[in-house]
Amino acid sequence: MPLTSFYTALTGINSNSTAINVIGDNLANMNTTAFKSSKASFKELLAGQSGTDSAGNPISMGLGSSLGGITRSNTQGTPTSTGVSTDAAINGNGFFIVETEGGGMGFTRNGAFQLDKEGNFLSSDGFKVLGYPIVAGVVDTSSTVSSIVIKKGEVVPAGATSEISILANLDAGVPTGGEFSTSLNVFDSIGLTHAIKLTFTRSSPTVWSWSATIPAEDLGGTAGSPPTEVGSGDLNFDTIGNVVPPATAPTIDIAGLASGAADMAITFNLTDKLGKGLITNYGASSAVSSTVQNGYGASSMADIRIESDGLIVGTTEGGQTIKLAQLALANFPNVDGLAKYSGSTFVAFTSSGEPSIGMAGTGGRGTLVGSALEKSNVDMAQEFINLITAQKAYQASSKIITTTNDLYQESVNLIR
Numbered sequence: 001m002p003l004t005s006f007y008t009a010l011t012g013i014n015s016n017s018t019a020i021n022v023i024g025d026n027l028a029n030m031n032t033t034a035f036k037s038s039k040a041s042f043k044e045l046l047a048g049q050s051g052t053d054s055a056g057n058p059i060s061m062g063l064g065s066s067l068g069g070i071t072r073s074n075t076q077g078t079p080t081s082t083g084v085s086t087d088a089a090i091n092g093n094g095f096f097i098v099e100t101e102g103g104g105m106g107f108t109r110n111g112a113f114q115l116d117k118e119g120n121f122l123s124s125d126g127f128k129v130l131g132y133p134i135v136a137g138v139v140d141t142s143s144t145v146s147s148i149v150i151k152k153g154e155v156v157p158a159g160a161t162s163e164i165s166i167l168a169n170l171d172a173g174v175p176t177g178g179e180f181s182t183s184l185n186v187f188d189s190i191g192l193t194h195a196i197k198l199t200f201t202r203s204s205p206t207v208w209s210w211s212a213t214i215p216a217e218d219l220g221g222t223a224g225s226p227p228t229e230v231g232s233g234d235l236n237f238d239t240i241g242n243v244v245p246p247a248t249a250p251t252i253d254i255a256g257l258a259s260g261a262a263d264m265a266i267t268f269n270l271t272d273k274l275g276k277g278l279i280t281n282y283g284a285s286s287a288v289s290s291t292v293q294n295g296y297g298a299s300s301m302a303d304i305r306i307e308s309d310g311l312i313v314g315t316t317e318g319g320q321t322i323k324l325a326q327l328a329l330a331n332f333p334n335v336d337g338l339a340k341y342s343g344s345t346f347v348a349f350t351s352s353g354e355p356s357i358g359m360a361g362t363g364g365r366g367t368l369v370g371s372a373l374e375k376s377n378v379d380m381a382q383e384f385i386n387l388i389t390a391q392k393a394y395q396a397s398s399k400i401i402t403t404t405n406d407l408y409q410e411s412v413n414l415i416r
Helices: 005-028 380-413
Strands: 038-052 058-072 079-081 088-091 095-099 105-108 128-135 163-169 179-187 193-204 207-214 228-236 251-254 264-269 287-293 299-306 311-316 321-331 339-342 345-347 356-359 367-370 372-374
Touching (some): 005 038, 079 088
Antiparallel strands (some): 038 058, 079 372, 207 228, 311 321, 339 345
8 A cells, every 4th residue: 555644744744834834924914004914724635435444434534734714803903092183093993995006896804095196095005095075074885985175275265154142141130221232253155354343232131122234334234334233032031030022033144245255144042052041130230251153264284184983183273173075995796705916905706705885883884983094903923822822733633744754765675
């Protein structure tokens, strides 16, 4: 009977050398962002059934081992803060979506993004990152994902004031006809400010009238002319000094601005979001604690941040925020079936199934951690244990070869 142990041992050497190669790749990528470790698995080679033994049991001769597959571990890596505003880590399931060469889709968990000179949001492998556009301040998830473009330094248009409110007290001790005034600035549609003067006049013990004026020159009048009234009304108070909200909030209407800006219809809120009155009629000095308006002037975008749902928000030098784009995530029925494409980028394969694309935090997809990156999931201690095991198995297979060689030498020596 010929000795097949030469070839059997050779398969063991080949298999375990592959295992060592995989371990080496894992250790080499310990510090690669979002890297997923792999492990080689083997299967037995059989020569087929060669008869039965005396008990009638089948006799099968083994011919060694072969590579059964290289399994990727898709366990979560630890999100680690980087302080870089364009970085993002996925906490949970899912992959960022990128545009590969030829317009295809790639998928990566490496959120080390950067901006090129044209404002394209790029992955660490140089591919354009895809997401949902923002239309009129709302994420348009009905559209297909497209490349994200962000231009730091671009001027963000102004936002016209549409609501104002003041937190104030009107002194209940002043006589009928007594007045109190305050002013606040509002922004028009092109970002210019206009000073609105609010004057409160006591009409009766429980009623104060109010009027709003702006300088006449703001409406094309001559400088020094009397201010133009743009709103008026009455404030009614109950017996304990709280304002009685009207059925609809009063408005301040400004039309014909000399700046050429759009006409303004400003809601004068008398209550907060919980319905609590903002203006009181207590026996204390008339005073304004704070004023609030929701407009802002034009300003350059200074930085961005990525929120947990993938929304990319720009921050202007003036402190305003604006929605820029929405990162999309993809999930797969079988993430182990994804094929490596380039660097940390994967592509769909027949065994992975089709991607399910949506927003972070929905449909089983994870959430995002802004200014952070996912570390690799390589366990160095486990890799060294695997390395020792593979090394010993390699040595054992090589020992079979030397032993088989000795047996052949003994057979040659029989004729001496």
